[in-house]
Amino acid sequence: MWNDLTLDETRRLAARAGLTQLTDEHLQQLLQATQTAKARCAALPTDKLTPADEPAHILRLNRHDDR
Amino acid sequence: MNDLAYLTVAAAADLLRSKKLSPVEYTSALIARVEKYDSKLNAFLRFTPEIAMQDARRAEAEIARGEWRGPLHGVPYGLKDIVDYAGLPTTAHSKILADNVATADAAVTQKLRAAGGVFMGKLSTHEFATGGPCFDLPWPPARNPWNRDHFPGGSSSGSGAATAAGFVPATIGSDTAGSIRNPATMCGIVGMKGTYGLVSRRGVFPLAYSLDHVGPLTRTIRDNALMLDLIAGHDALDPGSANTAVGGYSSSLEQGVKGLRIGVIRHFYTRDMEGDPEMVNGIENALKLLVDLGASLQEIETAPLAEYAACARTILSSEAYTIHEKWLQERPGDYANLTRERFLSGALLSAADYLNATRVRAKLTNTFHAHYSDVDAVITASALDPACRIDDPDEINRTYARQARTPFNVTGSPALSVPVGFSTNGMPLGMQIIGKPFTEALLYRIGHAYEQAAKWTDKHPNLT
Numbered sequence: 001m002w003n004d005l006t007l008d009e010t011r012r013l014a015a016r017a018g019l020t021q022l023t024d025e026h027l028q029q030l031l032q033a034t035q036t037a038k039a040r041c042a043a044l045p046t047d048k049l050t051p052a053d054e055p056a057h058i059l060r061l062n063r064h065d066d067r
Numbered sequence: 068m069n070d071l072a073y074l075t076v077a078a079a080a081d082l083l084r085s086k087k088l089s090p091v092e093y094t095s096a097l098i099a100r101v102e103k104y105d106s107k108l109n110a111f112l113r114f115t116p117e118i119a120m121q122d123a124r125r126a127e128a129e130i131a132r133g134e135w136r137g138p139l140h141g142v143p144y145g146l147k148d149i150v151d152y153a154g155l156p157t158t159a160h161s162k163i164l165a166d167n168v169a170t171a172d173a174a175v176t177q178k179l180r181a182a183g184g185v186f187m188g189k190l191s192t193h194e195f196a197t198g199g200p201c202f203d204l205p206w207p208p209a210r211n212p213w214n215r216d217h218f219p220g221g222s223s224s225g226s227g228a229a230t231a232a233g234f235v236p237a238t239i240g241s242d243t244a245g246s247i248r249n250p251a252t253m254c255g256i257v258g259m260k261g262t263y264g265l266v267s268r269r270g271v272f273p274l275a276y277s278l279d280h281v282g283p284l285t286r287t288i289r290d291n292a293l294m295l296d297l298i299a300g301h302d303a304l305d306p307g308s309a310n311t312a313v314g315g316y317s318s319s320l321e322q323g324v325k326g327l328r329i330g331v332i333r334h335f336y337t338r339d340m341e342g343d344p345e346m347v348n349g350i351e352n353a354l355k356l357l358v359d360l361g362a363s364l365q366e367i368e369t370a371p372l373a374e375y376a377a378c379a380r381t382i383l384s385s386e387a388y389t390i391h392e393k394w395l396q397e398r399p400g401d402y403a404n405l406t407r408e409r410f411l412s413g414a415l416l417s418a419a420d421y422l423n424a425t426r427v428r429a430k431l432t433n434t435f436h437a438h439y440s441d442v443d444a445v446i447t448a449s450a451l452d453p454a455c456r457i458d459d460p461d462e463i464n465r466t467y468a469r470q471a472r473t474p475f476n477v478t479g480s481p482a483l484s485v486p487v488g489f490s491t492n493g494m495p496l497g498m499q500i501i502g503k504p505f506t507e508a509l510l511y512r513i514g515h516a517y518e519q520a521a522k523w524t525d526k527h528p529n530l531t
Contacts, residue, residue, distance in 0.1 A: 033412035055425035
């Protein structure tokens with residue numbers, strides 16, 4: 001899907017993301033950057049993850065000191 | 068002047084404490100050197116000789132009264148211009164923050180000022196500590212002191228250049244995907260990215276919250292350890308700060324490497340990517356020297372570089388976009404071309420993309436740390452190539468990604484960049500020493516043993 005992204009589609013997605021000030025040159029950058037970023041995501045070894053594999057950063061709370 | 072330019076922090080401290088050198092004399096010499104040479108190197112974005120002389124005069128008076136504060140007292144230092152110094156702009160080398168005057172010191176600045184350091188100014192960076200050298204910003208990019216036509220590494224480019232050029236003996240940089248270790252390697256100096264959370268990030272403009280580290284760049288291992296002794300420590304106002312015992316980095320340097328088991332990740336620079344032969348040779352020669360000094364080597368295998376890179380870049384893009392979203396919406400034209408493209412890469416990533424990267428991160432980290440049941444520390448490449456020309460964007464783009472530093476931002480491990488010699492065209496070579504969380508003292512011990520035997524620190528760039 002992302003490899004077939006067009007400039008018009010990029011413009012529409014950018015507008016939905018509030019990126020309404022981008023010039024055509026900027027939109028071309030967004031298109032290329034998105035394709036690269038999505039390719040990286042596709043390269044993540046997610047097939048090795050199980051549902052129990054949690055994100056690296058999980059909220060930790062400190063014990064309250066009631067003294 | 069050259070003698071004072073290349074004084075180490077440790078040597079300067081001895082001379083200053085014993086009143087054989089005056090902080091005013093020392094600072095004046097380094098100010099003259101910056102004034103003479105920095106127009107060729109652009110290491111300083113904002114040079115502050117007036118503040119430096121005030122600090123030097125104060126240090127001189129205090130030392131004269133017998134009130135020596137420690138090894139940085141009366142010693143000049145510089146800060147990457149994403150680190151706040153109260154009353155001065157923190158620009159991040161960007162038009163976006165050109166008028167952003169800091170109202171308070173960063174935590175690291177507070178510590179260096181309290182230690183009596185002499186503040187020389189704010190140092191160049193890649194815009195917002197990302198991207199590469201850009202020529203479409205309000206300030207020019209820093210250049211490499213070993214050859215000013217070459218790239219000094221980054222993003223702590225001014226920190227690397229200023230330290231290697233003998234403008235100051237110590238600087239502070241930041242490292243989100245290798246930005247302390249890259250300029251350290253490219254400029255032939257020492258750079259430490261400590262364990263995630265070891266040094267407070269309060270008052271340092273963020274790039275990616277979960278990957279950002281702050282650390283020192285110096286010309287020797289001992290100086291680096293002295294600096295880390297000063298800046299490490301828990302800070303309740305930094306949510307990522309680790310509440311753990313710190314210090315003692317400079318006190319165990321002389322223990323040597325005899326009996327230490329060192330893992331070597333060769334596949335990063337031989338199979339995953341093929342390193343430049345001179346860089347590989349420099350690392351292999353360093354490994355042989357460590358064996359001669361009594362260490363044993365064991366090759367270890369971890370995940371491919373590409374997996375670490377995919378994980379780090381997805382997290383970095385997502386976190387950086389959250390920081391820059393409003394400016395990208397309202398004033399995208401105020402970024403350098405390269406920086407805008409880097410930050411836009413996070414605009415259309417999904418929550419699932421980000422969370423999957425952080426789930427992979429946990430796996431990669433646990434797997435990597437399991438190796439430490441067999442070894443005490445690990446050595447691998449930092450950069451896979453020596454510094455290329457700064458005016459060749461294709462070559463910068465190609466070599467920027469050819470590195471083995473990002474894995475240790477993913478794992479949060481301490482990682483030390485150490486010089487291992489020079490290429491045939493005179494550009495520095497380097498390697499990384501990596502350890503278990505909070506084992507910075509051991510990494511310095513290994514680096515110091517190697518440095519004492521290899522003696523690369525005796526060589527300095529010729530700035531004329």
